[in-house]
Amino acid sequence: xxxxxTAPDPASLLPVxxxxxxxxxxxxxxxxxxxxxxxxxxxxxxxxxxxxQNRFCxxxxxxxxQHLAKSxxxxxxxxxxxxxxxxxxxxxxxxxxxxxxxxxxLLGIADDQVLPFSTGVIMExxxxxxxxxxxxxxxxxxxxxxxxxxxxxIMTTDxxxxxxxKQIRIGGNMVTVTGIAKGSGMxxxxxATMLGYIATDAAVAQPVLEAxxxxxxxxxxxxxxxxxxxxxxDSLILIASGQAGNAEIAAQDADYVALRxxxxxxxxxxxxxxxxxxxGATKFMTxxxxxxxxxxxxxxxxxAIAHSPLVKTAFFAxxxxxxxxxxxxxxxxxxxxxxxxVQLFLDDMLVAQNGGRAASYxxxxxxxxxxxxxxTVRVVLGRGDASAAIWTxxxxxxxxxxxxxxxx
Amino acid sequence: xxxxxTAPDPASLLPVxxxxxxxxxxxxxxxxxxxxxxxxxxxxxxxxxxxxQNRFCxxxxxxxxQHLAKSxxxxxxxxxxxxxxxxxxxxxxxxxxxxxxxxxxLLGIADDQVLPFSTGVIMExxxxxxxxxxxxxxxxxxxxxxxxxxxxxIMTTDxxxxxxxKQIRIGGNMVTVTGIAKGSGMxxxxxATMLGYIATDAAVAQPVLEAxxxxxxxxxxxxxxxxxxxxxxDSLILIASGQAGNAEIAAQDADYVALRxxxxxxxxxxxxxxxxxxxGATKFMTxxxxxxxxxxxxxxxxxAIAHSPLVKTAFFAxxxxxxxxxxxxxxxxxxxxxxxxVQLFLDDMLVAQNGGRAASYxxxxxxxxxxxxxxTVRVVLGRGDASAAIWTxxxxxxxxxxxxxxxx
Numbered sequence: 001x002x003x004x005x006t007a008p009d010p011a012s013l014l015p016v017x018x019x020x021x022x023x024x025x026x027x028x029x030x031x032x033x034x035x036x037x038x039x040x041x042x043x044x045x046x047x048x049x050x051x052x053q054n055r056f057c058x059x060x061x062x063x064x065x066q067h068l069a070k071s072x073x074x075x076x077x078x079x080x081x082x083x084x085x086x087x088x089x090x091x092x093x094x095x096x097x098x099x100x101x102x103x104x105x106l107l108g109i110a111d112d113q114v115l116p117f118s119t120g121v122i123m124e125x126x127x128x129x130x131x132x133x134x135x136x137x138x139x140x141x142x143x144x145x146x147x148x149x150x151x152x153x154i155m156t157t158d159x160x161x162x163x164x165x166k167q168i169r170i171g172g173n174m175v176t177v178t179g180i181a182k183g184s185g186m187x188x189x190x191x192a193t194m195l196g197y198i199a200t201d202a203a204v205a206q207p208v209l210e211a212x213x214x215x216x217x218x219x220x221x222x223x224x225x226x227x228x229x230x231x232x233x234d235s236l237i238l239i240a241s242g243q244a245g246n247a248e249i250a251a252q253d254a255d256y257v258a259l260r261x262x263x264x265x266x267x268x269x270x271x272x273x274x275x276x277x278x279x280g281a282t283k284f285m286t287x288x289x290x291x292x293x294x295x296x297x298x299x300x301x302x303x304a305i306a307h308s309p310l311v312k313t314a315f316f317a318x319x320x321x322x323x324x325x326x327x328x329x330x331x332x333x334x335x336x337x338x339x340x341x342v343q344l345f346l347d348d349m350l351v352a353q354n355g356g357r358a359a360s361y362x363x364x365x366x367x368x369x370x371x372x373x374x375x376t377v378r379v380v381l382g383r384g385d386a387s388a389a390i391w392t393x394x395x396x397x398x399x400x401x402x403x404x405x406x407x408x
Numbered sequence: 409x410x411x412x413x414t415a416p417d418p419a420s421l422l423p424v425x426x427x428x429x430x431x432x433x434x435x436x437x438x439x440x441x442x443x444x445x446x447x448x449x450x451x452x453x454x455x456x457x458x459x460x461q462n463r464f465c466x467x468x469x470x471x472x473x474q475h476l477a478k479s480x481x482x483x484x485x486x487x488x489x490x491x492x493x494x495x496x497x498x499x500x501x502x503x504x505x506x507x508x509x510x511x512x513x514l515l516g517i518a519d520d521q522v523l524p525f526s527t528g529v530i531m532e533x534x535x536x537x538x539x540x541x542x543x544x545x546x547x548x549x550x551x552x553x554x555x556x557x558x559x560x561x562i563m564t565t566d567x568x569x570x571x572x573x574k575q576i577r578i579g580g581n582m583v584t585v586t587g588i589a590k591g592s593g594m595x596x597x598x599x600a601t602m603l604g605y606i607a608t609d610a611a612v613a614q615p616v617l618e619a620x621x622x623x624x625x626x627x628x629x630x631x632x633x634x635x636x637x638x639x640x641x642d643s644l645i646l647i648a649s650g651q652a653g654n655a656e657i658a659a660q661d662a663d664y665v666a667l668r669x670x671x672x673x674x675x676x677x678x679x680x681x682x683x684x685x686x687x688g689a690t691k692f693m694t695x696x697x698x699x700x701x702x703x704x705x706x707x708x709x710x711x712a713i714a715h716s717p718l719v720k721t722a723f724f725a726x727x728x729x730x731x732x733x734x735x736x737x738x739x740x741x742x743x744x745x746x747x748x749x750v751q752l753f754l755d756d757m758l759v760a761q762n763g764g765r766a767a768s769y770x771x772x773x774x775x776x777x778x779x780x781x782x783x784t785v786r787v788v789l790g791r792g793d794a795s796a797a798i799w800t801x802x803x804x805x806x807x808x809x810x811x812x813x814x815x816x
Contacts, residue, residue, distance in 0.1 A: 355495065
């Protein structure tokens with residue numbers, strides 16, 4: 001079950017002026033579930049995206065990049081679950097484009113003003129006729145107050161829908177940021193998560209929006225890992241509809257920082273929600289690495305811990321098997337690491353130093369911390385001033401069960 | 409259960425002249441099990457070793473390297489299970505050295521003529537008094553025909569003991585190669601496995617033996633992975649007792665190649681046995697990567713597949729989820745990979761090409777291959793002539809169970 005995570009109260013999800021959402025049950029793969037989402041953006045909306053680094057990126061990712069590069073202005077997003085349209089070659093591109101054409105026709109916009117997204121099983125043909133057949137229902141219920149349904153419509157193995165909102169004031173105008181995301185396996189660093197959509201009604205210039213999404217993703221979705229696998233479809237989209245009435249943010253000024261931090265907060269909440277709802281997760285771990293020479297090596301150490309199946313199974317068992325954490329630090333690929341300088345903490349408790357167990361450490365104390373649903377592992381490398389944090393979950397029977405049964 | 413692997417017939421394990429083995433039940437961690445092994449080498453034996461790259465390498469690894477560097481000739485090896493003496497700081501070094509002193513005293517040799525090895529739980533003090541108390545029993549039953557007991561004495565979570573022998577003729581003399589090894593979690597590339605000992609009675613000059621062990625390890629223990637974690641204690645030792653009567657092999661000549669290939673065959677059999685007995689393994693997979701620009705990128709692709717929890721759970725489920733394999737190839741970090749050139753085979757069956765499923769592929773055929781206990785995944789990258797092979801196993805409920813319960 002998700003770790004300290006419940007579905008958002010629909011009343012807490014604030015409409016973003018200029019962004020309407022419509023959903024449908026299109027039976028893409030399974031009947032009787034929301035599996036299709038349309039987001040319609042008002043004219044003049046700005047859109048920025050970051051996508052998977054996987055070389056086998058999915059057909060919709062290819063089409064998204066093309067449309068973002070050449071479109072006169074994105075006006076709609078189309079998301080289906082149940083089928084990832086990945087590993088589908090040339091035919092997959094045709095099907096992704098056909099779904100864009102169909103939605104463009106219904107909305108009276110150009111084909112390349114639509115961004116397509118797919119998530120689900122890989123290497124099976126997208127049943128595009130079902131997607132197309134579901135679009136009229138999506139368009140019919142388009143509305144600004146439909147974020148809760150939208151969050152549900154993009155779920156696959158997620159147990160809990162992920163969405164949150166935040167409001168800030170910019171120059172006297174109330175600005176809203178609302179986002180949704182889905183996980184929950186194949187989650188890995190260095191790209192967006194599976195799917196994340198964050199919208200604000202603030203007015204933001206395009207180059208500033210591009211800078212903002214890079215900042216945001218490196219402090220949210222690029223800090224999480226469930227199983228170290230990188231999806232073929234990972235996408236994060238940041239939308240600024242420009243309807244809030246603020247003067248357009250055109251430089252990295254104080255208004256920029258205020259909005260950037262609000263978007264980062266929403267993104268980090270969504271990213272952590274993906275980990276809390278990681279496949280089979282029973283624990284939420286924050287891996288803080290400090291005292292590194294640079295942020296890159298801190299992230300390497302953090303991921304070495306967060307990716308270790310032995311560490312993850314020990315957390316599942318609430319077993320303070322500190323040696324596995326030290327072994328992971330030793331495997332992080334820092335050739336000149338002086339292990340005698342490394343300190344390891346569980347929450348605030350020093351558990352290892354000088355290459356071994358701390359004299360003050362008592363196993364019963366470690367056991368107590370490990371039984372918590374949320375645990376911070378802090379590693380001090382003792383060789384510099386850089387730091388990084390990674391969020392991850394444990395590795396349980398249910399992870400294996402979910403992934404062994406996924407297609408059946 | 410181990411995949412197509414049974415305990416070796418003791419009669420098939422051939423003595424190596426000049427190498428005696430003695431074991432004991434020393435109750436290092438648990439009673440009533442063989443957990444201590446002494447190997448005594450005749451004077452003039454040559455010994456070469458390769459060790460873990462983990463920065464938190466264990467105390468016995470540090471001592472082994474020191475003794476190999478300065479000793480006038482290694483005369484004994486001492487192995488305990490139940491405790492890894494890793495993550496134990498300065499105190500761990502003292503305990504490792506004390507165990508060497510005790511054995512040296514019993515055998516009448518110098519302390520630095522003993523190599524110590526430990527495997528088991530990490531970060532707990534080695535109960536060196538129990539090790540020392542068990543040594544007389546080991547010395548008492550030293551014998552050249554004791555390889556089967558030796559293989560059992562070094563097991564931890566291994567289900568099946570791992571040992572094999574091979575004989576070849578060199579210049580009219582029969583030469584024997586016999587080896588033992590243990591796994592079976594924390595198995596990862598770029599180092600020896602947990603523990604492996606291979607002995608031959610051939611006469612081999614020291615620099616030639618050093619060259620041989622590098623060749624051997626890169627074609628055996630450095631080609632396997634169970635869970636991607638690197639132990640703090642991995643060690644492979646190659647012993648040449650020089651008792652076979654052959655003229656000393658002092659150059660990389662035909663005799664060298666004959667012996668090297670025999671040792672490689674023994675080492676590859678042992679390495680594959682570790683994977684077959686990988687924690688929770690139900691399938692044995694060979695990942696062949698061909699058509700790469702160099703061997704390094706072929707290994708990267710092979711390990712990206714072999715380390716993917718999603719691929720490993722799909723194999724556990726006998727699910728031909730080819731998309732997960734393609735996604736792993738796409739994640740291997742080859743930035744300029746042209747996925748339209750990649751071909752994927754299950755055994756001899758082409759299943760994917762041109763970025764998608766092969767037209768000839770039928771899911772029922774994939775299903776049939778996936779149900780086999782041994783499966784070859786072949787990836788053709790289509791960008792060069794290099795190749796590499798990786799051996800791995802699947803990821804099951806039992807892997808989680810074994811690693812969640814290990815210390816309890």
